[in-house]
Amino acid sequence: MILGQQKLLSLSINPASFTKPCRYKSLKKHKNTYKVLKTLQGKNILKMNRITQKLGEDKKILSIYFSAGYPNLNDTVQIIQDLEKNGVDLIEIGLPFSDPLADGPTIQASSTQALHNGMTTQILFDQLQNIRESVKIPLIIMGYFNPMLQYGVEAFCKKCAEIGIDGLIIPDLPVDVYADEYKSIFEKYGLINVFLITPQTSDERIRFIDSVSNGFIYMVSSASVTGSQSGFGDVQENYFERIAKLNLKNPQIVGFGISNKETFNQATKYAKGAIIGSAFIKHLSESGSRKIEEFVGGIR
Template sequence: MNRIIQKLKETDQSENKQKKLLSIYFTAGYPKLEDTIKIIKDLETSGVDFLEIGLPFSDPLADGPTIQESSTQALKNGMTTNKLFDQLKDIRETVKIPLIIMGYFNPMLQFGVEKFCQKCQKAGIDGLIIPDLPVDVYNEEYKAIFEKYRLLNIFLITPQTSEERIRFIDSVSGGFIYMVSSASVTGSTKGFGEDTKAYFKRIAAMNLKNPQIIGFGINDKETFNQATEFAAGAIIGSAFVNYITAYGTNKTASFIKEIRDF
């Protein structure tokens, strides 16, 4: 069974119904090129439920300044698609939690979609998040390839996504739906207003078959708790990248402890 689905099932069946999933996004190859594996291992040890490994891209349109800057630095450090797969080649000897690669479609297309998916399977990647790959295009052209290599493709919805499209995304999806908290870029939200909370409630009331994980604007314990009141979990990206920029990669456990008590 795919590790993402297994993790979702375990949490759903857990006696601790208050436990909500925490995912952390970080940029591969940042702050230093060879930090990728250390960060993954430290986050798992700190109790994170799954990880989003950012594949740097030169034109990351959905990302705010923090992640854009980390991508730029990672590329300067020498991070490439091939380098990432080389770093990940033995990751499943030690790391058990679900791993997701998040990146833009252009580098994957240049690499070769099937070759990329094949490399993901070989490395033990469980899913992909590709913000600029439309669900229609995926469904018609790439779904069979993803399924061949047992990869889940995680789709994003926003407050502006129509109910019809959300239900189509839900029908095509496996695992979870990435629920963007706002229409802005990552790292730009300070807390959640009433409109955002109403959006969270609206999606929860749709009773979709796939659970929702909320991302964008989750930066501390308060916003994590606000988001997970309405969803199965939440994703933190820019706040973690800012943290390791300021404090290095040796205090990961402290960051996670500030977000969630175990």
């Protein structure tokens, strides 16, 4: 059963198997693939997963990250709704952690504040319980592994599926451990797990990550923690171009160092989309959870 699902996913979302010019649009056209999927399994993971659908649209993806429970404990749903209303394509909901070691000062501070505000895994799930009544765009939970381990990885995935979360980003769960121990659980609940690559990641490892991935690859723009830099130079440009030339089966979305229209455009010149985190949190710190329109409007 599980093996069948694995096959299903790699079969269904492998853009490399489609002709290149319509790489992302092509999914919907492949009616035969859908038939195969439906034959193999009662419900159609591909059709259900909003991330895959969104990636199929002919546009550059704007993804926004924020820490759940920041600035106020109960801002989560309002922020998500406002982001969708203002045209954001994908949202990464940060599950706060006491020791976020891949994050810079801005996200650390928002994470710490969210914990002070009382945010927990259960409270976040409670807040999101009815989110699919009002929000249609893909939602990803981004968090560190330990809180998920304590909740129980399977229970966590099950809850995500019930709520309508589409994927997870877990920076400290390495792809090797995921592939060995957790992949089958994620797939059982139709969750897409997103892995990071950096300028230091070897081509060989990128290809391995690409083979394990089934949504998009999170392309870290430079060797840094989040929120560390402003603007991209030749080094990033060359890196973006190098990755684009690898013709990976998964599209790439660039994160880290994207803060405005200029960096968004640079990042999406080669990649499918870009993620803004620290800059949006700074905006929340300064303007509260209102004026989201202003922020998103400034990006594109």
